[in-house]
Amino acid sequence: MTTQQPSEVAGNDERRTIPSRIKSFSRRGGRMVRQYENVLEKYGSRFIIDLPAGDTPTTISTDAQVDLTTEFGREAPLVVEIGPGSGEQMVFFAKAHPEWNILAIEAWHPGVARCIAHAVKADVWNIRLIEGDAAQVLPIVFGLASAGIDDPNQVAALAGIIDEHHPNASNPRADMLWTFFPDPWRKARHRKRRLVAEPFAGIAAGLLAQGGLWRLATDWDDYAWQMRDTVESSPLFDNLHVRERPDENDPEPERGGFAPRPKERLMTRFEQRGIEAGRTIHDITARRNTIGAMPVRPASSSLRNEETQTQISDETPHRNSSLKGK
Numbered sequence: 606m607t608t609q610q611p612s613e614v615a616g617n618d619e620r621r622t623i624p625s626r627i628k629s630f631s632r633r634g635g636r637m638v639r640q641y642e643n644v645l646e647k648y649g650s651r652f653i654i655d656l657p658a659g660d661t662p663t664t665i666s667t668d669a670q671v672d673l674t675t676e677f678g679r680e681a682p683l684v685v686e687i688g689p690g691s692g693e694q695m696v697f698f699a700k701a702h703p704e705w706n707i708l709a710i711e712a713w714h715p716g717v718a719r720c721i722a723h724a725v726k727a728d729v730w731n732i733r734l735i736e737g738d739a740a741q742v743l744p745i746v747f748g749l750a751s752a753g754i755d756d757p758n759q760v761a762a763l764a765g766i767i768d769e770h771h772p773n774a775s776n777p778r779a780d781m782l783w784t785f786f787p788d789p790w791r792k793a794r795h796r797k798r799r800l801v802a803e804p805f806a807g808i809a810a811g812l813l814a815q816g817g818l819w820r821l822a823t824d825w826d827d828y829a830w831q832m833r834d835t836v837e838s839s840p841l842f843d844n845l846h847v848r849e850r851p852d853e854n855d856p857e858p859e860r861g862g863f864a865p866r867p868k869e870r871l872m873t874r875f876e877q878r879g880i881e882a883g884r885t886i887h888d889i890t891a892r893r894n895t896i897g898a899m900p901v902r903p904a905s906s907s908l909r910n911e912e913t914q915t916q917i918s919d920e921t922p923h924r925n926s927s928l929k930g931k
Contacts, residue, residue: 640722641715641719642718645721648721652732652734653721653735653736654676654733654734654735656735656737657669659741663712663738663741664738665735665741667752669746673708673733673746673776673777681731682704682706683706683777683779684706684780684781685707685709685782685783685812686707686708686709686710686785687709687710687739687784687800688710688711688785688786688787689720690716690720690875691716691719691723692719692724692732693873693874694871694873695720695732695783696724698871699731700727700728705731706731707731707732707733708735709733709735710735710738710739712737712738712739717736721734740804740805744760744811747778747811748767748774748776749766749768749771751763758804760807764806764811764839764841765811779812779813780814780818781819782809782813782817783820784819786824786875787800788800789825791825799828802831803835806836806839806841806842807841809842810841810897810898813893814899815899816892816893818891818892819836819892819893820864820867821836821888823886824880824885824887825884826887829889830856830857833860833862836862841894841898843894844889845890846861846862846864847862848862849862849863850863850864864888866886866888867888
C-alpha cells in the first residue's frame, strides 16, 4: 500500500485556500414524483450511506468517516460505479452476482431514488449509494491523500497515494471501477469539466486494488480519444487492449486502444439512444498495475486473469455472507 501524509505533499493551509473546484457533471433539475419520495422514505436507510454534507451542494464533509465493511454488512469483492443514472447497470450486475458489493456515487437526488426503486423491484440488496460528486466524494471515502483538495494539479500530483492517517484509509479497495457514459461536455470550452482526465485517473488508481479494472465507455468520439489517452499516459494503469480496434475517425486512426464490450455491461436505454442517433460506442479497459498499489485480495485474485476480466464467471472466488438490512 502506498501511503503518505498529506503534509508531505501539500500543507493544510494550502488546502483551505484552493478556489472552487470544477464540477464534472451537469445538474439535472425537476421535482421528484411522489412515487420516488415514498421509496426513499421506506427504503432509503437500507441503501443510502448517509454522510455529513460539505460546504457546497453535492459535496460531503472532508471529515466524513465511513466503514464500507460495516455498511455492507460483510467483506466481499467491490465494484464502484460513478453516475449510475436510474441504476439499470448496477442492478443487473448485482442480481447476477449477489456475492459482490456495489457502491454507486450519484450526484442527482432523483437518480438516487430511482436506483433504489429499481433495486427494490429486482429484490437486490447488495447495493449502497452515496449522493455527491464522485471526484470529491471518492478520495474521502477511500482515504486518499488528495481528500479535501480541489486544485486539479495537486490532485494529479497525489495520484494513487493513500493517506495512512485518514480514518477511511482502511476501507477495502475496489476490484472494479465503472465510468460508463459520463457527461461528455460537448462544447470545447467546457471540456475541462470532463471527469476522465489526469486528476481523476489518480483518484481511480487510489481506490482500485492491484489488478483491479477500470472500465470506461462513451458514445462521444473525442471523449473516447481522451479516455484512451488518459489511461495510456498514466503510469499507474495498463491499457489491456493497446492498438486494438482502431477507428478511422480517430485523429490517430491506426492507434486503437479500445476494448471489446464487456459481457457484464448491460445495454441500457441511454446507450441504445446513442446508437440510434448514429454514435459509435467505445469501451476501454485498464488494469491497475503494481506501482504503489494495495495488494489484491484473495477474493478477487482471478481478476488478474484476462479471461475472467471480460466475463465474471462462477469460478471467481468469493466470500459469502448475509447482507445487512435484508
